[in-house]
Amino acid sequence: MDSVKKNPSSSSATEKLTKILRNREYVKRSTERKKAYYEHLESENKKLKIIIANADLIHKQLLNVHLQLTPEQNQFLINLKNDTFKQETELTKQFTQIQSTLSTRLVGEALRQTGDDTYINNYMSEMHISMGNLRAMEEIMQKADGLRAITLDKIHNRFIKKQFAMALLAISAYLNRITTLSYMWISRPKS
Incomplete structure (x- = not known):
């Protein structure tokens, strides 16, 4: 009977080794699946980029065929696009800067709350500055709306x-x- 009994330490070591090998195999398969999925996503991304590029090309050719643009009108559109893009970029930059300043002020003020008269005076000052920032953001939004209207008006007139x-x-x-x-x-x- 003693010969039938297994060595407990040998059995435990074998089980650990088996478990380690199974874990390695699982990690290997998981890594391969992740790699295949990543390659699939990259492939889909390339396909979408091609589709978008083709859509852009078709859009330009729709535009030119249906509109029957003169070379002057085509150049006008290119210049208008570049000019409008510059203005939009500047407005976005201003809006983002004001938004960041406003967020920083509001968060900073919330962290400094003390409850005394100094806090109330600071709060009123910060609120006044914040309201100014909100007005500036509103003005930028109005400028953006105006830019859209002006752009459409220029196209309409041309x-x-x-x-x-x-x-x-x-x-x-x-x-x-x-x-x-x-x-x-x-x-x-x-x-």
Whole structure:
């Protein structure tokens, strides 16, 4: 009977070794799955970039065919796009800076609350400054709305009515395609 009994330390060591080997195999398979998934995502990302590039190209060719732009009108659109982009970038920069300042002030003030008269005076001063920042943010939003209106007005004045209407339809179709691509990407099957 003694020969039938196994050595307890040998059995325990064998079980540990088996468990370690199973864990290594699991980690290896898991790593391979993650690598395959990452490669799949990279592939899908490349496909989407190609689709978007093609959509941009088609959009420009829709635009040029349907609008029948003259070279001067085409150059006008390029210049308008560049000018508008610069202005939008500047407005976004200003808005972000004010928003950051406002957040920092409000969080900083909340951390300094003491309850005495000094706090109340500081609070009123900070509130006044914060209200000024909010007014500045509102002015930036109004400037952005004005920029959109001015841009559309410039296009309207430069093109005949049919071209302007076709441009608005082309822009709408382009935005719908981009939205559809976004929804397709979000709702794609997760493997």
